[in-house]
Each structure stands twice: as structure tokens, then as C-alpha cells.
Amino acid sequence: MIPSIPQKGLAEALEGWSSKGELWQTLAAIPSERDWSWRDSERRAMRVLLAELADLIEDWPTLELEWIEALPAVSHRVREVSPVPGSGVSWAATRLRGWPPSEFVSRPKARVADQLLVASLRWTIERLALVRISAEQAAPDVSAPIRAQLDTAERLLDVEPVASAPAIAPSEVDLTAIAAEGRPWAQLSPVTAALLALEEATVLDLARRLVAPTEERWRLFHLGVFGEVLRALRDRGHVYRSLRPLSATSSGPAFEVVDTAGQSWDLWFEAAGAWKYHGVCDPYADAVAGVPGAGSALGCDVALMRFSERAMLLDAKYSANAAVVGRDGYRAALAYAAEARSGLADEVVSVAVGPTEVVQTPGWTLTDVGQIGVIAPDHLGHALARLFDRRSSSPRAPGSLRTDRGR
Known part of the structure; x- marks a missing residue:
């Protein structure tokens, strides 16, 4: 039998708390037989979270190339002015600058990686890397079954186009669009959603979800x-x-x-x-x-x-x-x-x-x-x-x- 926790009392104690750090520090204030810091409480909570995500991450690629090749490209045009004619020259726009022309206006087409996917991928990897660090400090082997997938994802942070992309959290609509792109994005989307939920969770939700299942x-x-x-x-x-x-x-x-x-x-x-x-x-x-x-x-x-x-x-x-x-x-x-x-x-x-x-x-x-x-x-x-x-x-x-x- 696992004894219950007075849930109404827990909600009362945590009412009005806005910072997750407050929860970790309060848990650490309760004396135990061993030295305990608020970091220890946080680490054990992150261990629970990483274990929850393991089944989803298990289906991620183990090669960087699989991620890069899965990025769909989109067409992108930019306006350029050059002293010589080039690809995609616009004669109508060029004529407006005088004739005969001394410079040429062109709109060459460039193909770049889908920015929604790249920005969301970077955001997810960065947040997941922080979870991993804390979780492994509590239990070094917690990431063993998914270590190859995590290592591959983290290496993407140094590979273009991810390396230069901003880390932007996607919206709920964005998550639906990401999941519709097929593999591996369908496997990325639920992990991103879980990390977003962690960011938005109340302190009470965090306590119930990530602390209650632990030894704490x-x-x-x-x-x-x-x-x-x-x-x-x-x-x-x-x-x-x-x-x-x-x-x-x-x-x-x-x-x-x-x-x-x-x-x-x-x-x-x-x-x-x-x-x-x-x-x-x-x-x-x-x-x-x-x-x-x-x-x-x-x-x-x-x-x-x-x-x-x-x-x-x-x-x-x-x-x-x-x-x-x-x-x-x-x-x-x-x-x-x-x-x-x-x-x-x-x-x-x-x-x-x-x-x-x-x-x-x-x-x-x-x-x-x-x-x-x-x-x-x-x-x-x-x-x-x-x-x-x-x-x-x-x-x-x-x-x-x-x-x-x-x-």
C-alpha cells in the first residue's frame, strides 16, 4: 500500500506559487538523514520526466543525416540589385531604375530548410538536454536505453541548419503541423508537447506528476x-x-x-x-x-x-x-x-x-x-x-x- 497525500492540503500549501524553484527549495528544507539540496529534488523530478519520455525518444533517428534529410525545403526569394544581370532578373523592375540599365534587379530563388521545423527542433533539443543533465545526475543510467538517440539529437546543435536557427517554442497549431510531416517529426512532436507542458505546468501539477512518483x-x-x-x-x-x-x-x-x-x-x-x-x-x-x-x-x-x-x-x-x-x-x-x-x-x-x-x-x-x-x-x-x-x-x-x- 502506498499511503495517500492530503491533496487539498498540498494544494493549499502550494497556492499562489509561480516558481518551480520554490518547490525544489521547499522540499529540500525538510530535514532527512542525508544532506539534501534543492538541486537533488529537481534532479529526481527530471529523472521521472526523462523516464516518461523514453518510449517516445526511442523511435528517434540515431544518425544526424536522418534528421537533416527529413527537413523539407521551401522556396524563398530575395530582391537583389547587381551591376550585371543574373539569375531571375526582373526586366520590368530594372527598367524603372533607368534605361539603358546601369544595374539590374533580380529575385533569385533559394531553397532553405523549413524554419518552423528547424526552430522547433532546436528548442526541443535544448530543453531535453537540460532535462537529461539533471536526470543523469540523479541516476546515471536513466538515459542508457535512449543514449544514442539523445547524443545524435544534441550533435545537431552544431550542424547546419540547426546550428544557426533560433530556438522557438511551437504553438499547439504548430505541433499539429509538425506531426503531419511524418517521420521523424511525428516522433518529435509529442516530446516537444511534453516539454511545453512542463514549462506551463503549475507548481501543484509538477509536484503531483514528477515528485509524487519518486522516493521524495x-x-x-x-x-x-x-x-x-x-x-x-x-x-x-x-x-x-x-x-x-x-x-x-x-x-x-x-x-x-x-x-x-x-x-x-x-x-x-x-x-x-x-x-x-x-x-x-x-x-x-x-x-x-x-x-x-x-x-x-x-x-x-x-x-x-x-x-x-x-x-x-x-x-x-x-x-x-x-x-x-x-x-x-x-x-x-x-x-x-x-x-x-x-x-x-x-x-x-x-x-x-x-x-x-x-x-x-x-x-x-x-x-x-x-x-x-x-x-x-x-x-x-x-x-x-x-x-x-x-x-x-x-x-x-x-x-x-x-x-x-x-x-
């Missing part, structure tokens, strides 16, 4: 959970505004949230920076001070915080394994709550958020460090109610026991 799908789950928080806040009548991009290159809360009482809250995407932001000592950093390479401050995936007062902490657990979501998620939520109580907030609601297929109903318990829950993305409204309505939000009395399932 879990990063989209994180984004989807963040978007579900935004949706749940809006449903409760709270308002929010963006403060910074969701990327590793910026610091501080991502959004400011103003609740229905007019109080301001910070909404964090990857909240490890909250300790430094508020000038509070991170307990983890102290505990591992004697362990070189143990890493910097810990931080939950999403945090809604009114500093020194209340906070909701979320740890996204994208797995089909119930133990990973339940047991590991509970431990993480408990640890984040304990840390937050040491300097970030007096009252804490801390939850592990797992896929809907795994978490069928929300579960809650009250501990000495706050309310701990394991929920699905569509239960986030319940979590916010516990935070804002302050229901059972005080730490339990010593020796007492409370569990609260499905509420």
Missing part, C-alpha cells in the same frame, strides 16, 4: 500536512499571512496567524529554528554537547506557537507501517512536547500525523508535558480545538490517568 513522496506529505493546518485555521475563522518562503535559506516563522480573539501566533514550517529565534536554550543541544556530529537543534515539522504560552506541535509520519506512525510517532510527539515545555510554551498539544489509511480515528492522552495524540490530516481541526478551546490542556495531576480516544 514523503516530502509532499509534510507539505500536505502543513496545508491542512492552514485549511483548518481558516475553517475556524482565523486569518494568516505569509512571512517568508518555505525554504532552508530563510529563518523564522513562515506565517503569522491572528486568531478570532485578535491574538497573534507564529506558524512554523520546520521548527528547529524556534529556539534560536526566541533566544531559548535548546535542551537537546545541552544533552549532546559531548557527542561530536550529533546534529543541531531538534524541531518538529510544523508548529503553531504563541511563545511562552501555548503551542501545537506536529510530527509528520509518512509510512504504511502502523508501528512507525503509532509507536515512533508517539515517542516523537512526547519528546517534542517535553522540550517545548522547557522554554517555548507552558501548555502543549503535540501530535504525530500519519496517513489516513493508517490512522482511522484520532487518539489522545494527557501526560505531564501536555496532550499527546496520533491523528490523520483530516483530524487537525480537532487538534486545533484542543489548543484554542483549551480543553484538557493542563498537565495531569500526579498519579492520575486519562485517555481520550476518537474525540
Whole structure:
């Protein structure tokens, strides 16, 4: 089973984004066990795209001559004035310049390659070469089945008439005309169309098409959970505004949230920076001070915080394994709550958020460090109610026991 991603939340998180670079940078901002950059996210997406196009490119020529000979020529006339008569002289036009003539007007016919085909071919090859570079950096063998076709196409960039042609993206009407020219243009046209679609795709389309099928799908789950928080806040009548991009290159809360009482809250995407932001000592950093390479401050995936007062902490657990979501998620939520109580907030609601297929109903318990829950993305409204309505939000009395399932 491949767990689902909260699609409405993902759409909410990506709403208004116009740059594909924003998506790569945001995905890279989500910590993982290995160093990861936004280039890595882009490369894996391009690997998916090249694999999608492989069946189409497989039918491309493997010799430059096949491409050149397939270029239909068109007649082209230019007006020339010469001191001696030449091919295609126009006596009527020449006479208008005086008689007897001292110069001759001619319109010789020249045959040149079809400019639509050449310009579209160059545009396609250039865009495809960029996709190939990124894809091969993620998986060097991804282009192996079509390497001969790609190498041949790229060599055309140094061969006339392609070498001197402008790279112009064709229109939809142009694509139909190109496909009608037969082989190899009928094989070029769908590849060109796919690359055009990539240029015009929304960030959400790009995420669904090129990131969701990869090993980085879990990063989209994180984004989807963040978007579900935004949706749940809006449903409760709270308002929010963006403060910074969701990327590793910026610091501080991502959004400011103003609740229905007019109080301001910070909404964090990857909240490890909250300790430094508020000038509070991170307990983890102290505990591992004697362990070189143990890493910097810990931080939950999403945090809604009114500093020194209340906070909701979320740890996204994208797995089909119930133990990973339940047991590991509970431990993480408990640890984040304990840390937050040491300097970030007096009252804490801390939850592990797992896929809907795994978490069928929300579960809650009250501990000495706050309310701990394991929920699905569509239960986030319940979590916010516990935070804002302050229901059972005080730490339990010593020796007492409370569990609260499905509420």
C-alpha cells in the first residue's frame, strides 16, 4: 500500500506559487538523514520526466543525416540589385531604375530548410538536454536505453541548419503541423508537447506528476500536512499571512496567524529554528554537547506557537507501517512536547500525523508535558480545538490517568 497525500492540503500549501524553484527549495528544507539540496529534488523530478519520455525518444533517428534529410525545403526569394544581370532578373523592375540599365534587379530563388521545423527542433533539443543533465545526475543510467538517440539529437546543435536557427517554442497549431510531416517529426512532436507542458505546468501539477512518483513522496506529505493546518485555521475563522518562503535559506516563522480573539501566533514550517529565534536554550543541544556530529537543534515539522504560552506541535509520519506512525510517532510527539515545555510554551498539544489509511480515528492522552495524540490530516481541526478551546490542556495531576480516544 502506498499511503495517500492530503491533496487539498498540498494544494493549499502550494497556492499562489509561480516558481518551480520554490518547490525544489521547499522540499529540500525538510530535514532527512542525508544532506539534501534543492538541486537533488529537481534532479529526481527530471529523472521521472526523462523516464516518461523514453518510449517516445526511442523511435528517434540515431544518425544526424536522418534528421537533416527529413527537413523539407521551401522556396524563398530575395530582391537583389547587381551591376550585371543574373539569375531571375526582373526586366520590368530594372527598367524603372533607368534605361539603358546601369544595374539590374533580380529575385533569385533559394531553397532553405523549413524554419518552423528547424526552430522547433532546436528548442526541443535544448530543453531535453537540460532535462537529461539533471536526470543523469540523479541516476546515471536513466538515459542508457535512449543514449544514442539523445547524443545524435544534441550533435545537431552544431550542424547546419540547426546550428544557426533560433530556438522557438511551437504553438499547439504548430505541433499539429509538425506531426503531419511524418517521420521523424511525428516522433518529435509529442516530446516537444511534453516539454511545453512542463514549462506551463503549475507548481501543484509538477509536484503531483514528477515528485509524487519518486522516493521524495514523503516530502509532499509534510507539505500536505502543513496545508491542512492552514485549511483548518481558516475553517475556524482565523486569518494568516505569509512571512517568508518555505525554504532552508530563510529563518523564522513562515506565517503569522491572528486568531478570532485578535491574538497573534507564529506558524512554523520546520521548527528547529524556534529556539534560536526566541533566544531559548535548546535542551537537546545541552544533552549532546559531548557527542561530536550529533546534529543541531531538534524541531518538529510544523508548529503553531504563541511563545511562552501555548503551542501545537506536529510530527509528520509518512509510512504504511502502523508501528512507525503509532509507536515512533508517539515517542516523537512526547519528546517534542517535553522540550517545548522547557522554554517555548507552558501548555502543549503535540501530535504525530500519519496517513489516513493508517490512522482511522484520532487518539489522545494527557501526560505531564501536555496532550499527546496520533491523528490523520483530516483530524487537525480537532487538534486545533484542543489548543484554542483549551480543553484538557493542563498537565495531569500526579498519579492520575486519562485517555481520550476518537474525540
